[in-house]
Amino acid sequence: MDVTANPLTPRRTTRQISVGSVKVGGDAPISVQSMTTTKTADVEGTLQQIYALTAAGADIVRCTCNEQAAAEGLAQIVPRSPVPIVADIHFHVEMALAALEAGVHGLRLNPGNLRKPEEIKLVAREAKDRGVPIRIGVNAGSLHPDIYEKFGGATPEALVESARIELAYFQEVDFSDVKISVKASSVALMIAAYRLASETFDHPLHLGVTEAGPLPGGLIKGTAGIATLLSEGIGDTLRYSLTADPVEEARAGRQLLESLGLRERKGLDLIACPSCGRSEVDVIKIANEAQAALSELQIPIQVAVMGCVVNGPGEARHADLGIAAGKKRGHLFIQGQIIRVVPEDEMVEALVAEAKKIAEEGVAARLAKRDLGAEAEAEADRAQLLDAKGADANNAGERIELIRKRTQN
Numbered sequence: 001m002d003v004t005a006n007p008l009t010p011r012r013t014t015r016q017i018s019v020g021s022v023k024v025g026g027d028a029p030i031s032v033q034s035m036t037t038t039k040t041a042d043v044e045g046t047l048q049q050i051y052a053l054t055a056a057g058a059d060i061v062r063c064t065c066n067e068q069a070a071a072e073g074l075a076q077i078v079p080r081s082p083v084p085i086v087a088d089i090h091f092h093v094e095m096a097l098a099a100l101e102a103g104v105h106g107l108r109l110n111p112g113n114l115r116k117p118e119e120i121k122l123v124a125r126e127a128k129d130r131g132v133p134i135r136i137g138v139n140a141g142s143l144h145p146d147i148y149e150k151f152g153g154a155t156p157e158a159l160v161e162s163a164r165i166e167l168a169y170f171q172e173v174d175f176s177d178v179k180i181s182v183k184a185s186s187v188a189l190m191i192a193a194y195r196l197a198s199e200t201f202d203h204p205l206h207l208g209v210t211e212a213g214p215l216p217g218g219l220i221k222g223t224a225g226i227a228t229l230l231s232e233g234i235g236d237t238l239r240y241s242l243t244a245d246p247v248e249e250a251r252a253g254r255q256l257l258e259s260l261g262l263r264e265r266k267g268l269d270l271i272a273c274p275s276c277g278r279s280e281v282d283v284i285k286i287a288n289e290a291q292a293a294l295s296e297l298q299i300p301i302q303v304a305v306m307g308c309v310v311n312g313p314g315e316a317r318h319a320d321l322g323i324a325a326g327k328k329r330g331h332l333f334i335q336g337q338i339i340r341v342v343p344e345d346e347m348v349e350a351l352v353a354e355a356k357k358i359a360e361e362g363v364a365a366r367l368a369k370r371d372l373g374a375e376a377e378a379e380a381d382r383a384q385l386l387d388a389k390g391a392d393a394n395n396a397g398e399r400i401e402l403i404r405k406r407t408q409n
């Protein structure tokens with residue numbers, strides 16, 4: 001099997017819209033969104049969070065617009081934000097209009113709580129005049145009561161019907177600059193609703209498992225729902241909804257897309273063995289230290305931390321850079337080739353220094369500068385460890401002979 005081939009279902013074709021400078025849908029890269037948790041009226045605090053979210057991988061950030069002071073805050077935030085800003089609107093049509101006056105790049109309306117057709121059409125007309133897109137943000141927990149009753153609950157059909165009705169209001173005023181979400185806190189419901197939405201609409205879809213909760217459960221639920229749909233070619237933009245620092249949402253979104261090969265790697269990809277009885281160091285501690293130190297470098301590099309020199313370099317030979325522990329020393333390797341042997345307490349330091357040099361000089365140049373005696377030194381460590389711990393601790397050869405004798409009769 002060609003493991004480099006992309007096994008995902010080709011992405012479903014959708015219309016393309018622009019949220020400020022970020023294109024969503026069509027052949028645009030799948031974008032990552034998150035939402036601020038500050039009071040939007042706190043302009044400096046909100047901007048600080050927006051910068052942190054952007055650094056963690058967010059392409060678009062949403063802020064609540066729930067009061068006049070929030071709308072006034074948005075007027076100051078929008079021109080200073082490094083990424084497009086979407087205003088989140090619930091209940092109050094005047095807040096949608098105020099957010100448009102503030103110059104936001106997009107609106108999110110909840111059809112479950114902004115219900116009057118005339119108000120919905122008014123917002124759509126104003127958004128159209130300004131070239132601002134709207135997300136129809138259906139949420140299973142706040143579904144329009146009439147639809148809830150008609151479908152006997154928040155079913156996939158009910159969620160999609162809510163979006164369809166809102167879209168019909170928009171069409172009456174000739175507004176189609178729309179993306180759609182049909183979120184639920186139940187992963188199964190959310191998957192079914194998005195599958196149906198993707199068959200029903202050709203508008204871009206914004207994926208999310210809503211109210212997924214704190215880490216790590218929230219991450220697991222979000223990933224289960226979002227990754228399943230992405231693997232089916234469904235989804236144009238996404239948000240993890242975590243009860244955590246929103247930086248975790250942006251980071252998770254970006255990492256998910258990178259791990260599925262849907263976005264280019266921007267930062268560190270740390271792989272580490274789970275450790276086992278062969279481990280020569282505290283792999284968890286070293287991996288955490290390496291992750292903290294290497295993340296700060298913001299280098300697109302894959303780094304491996306492996307617990308033993310017997311299997312480590314071979315198992316992680318695809319990594320750009322790695323270190324494996326053995327006999328109180330660390331074997332530093334690039335793409336599986338040992339380049340240096342360092343003392344155990346300098347393993348993280350050596351990894352960071354080498355990562356910087358790879359970023360500056362490239363892999364080939366660093367391999368050319370490797371310590372020529374390192375491979376032999378490493379081989380000696382490996383051989384001694386194999387002797388000490390045994391390559392075949394279970395005496396498999398002897399046992400197989402015995403098994404064969406037993407089964408021959």
Ligand code: SF4
Pocket residue numbers: 273274275276277278279280306307308309310311312315
């Ligand atoms: S690399 Fe070594 S320590 Fe880590 S899991 Fe594999 S055999 Fe165990």
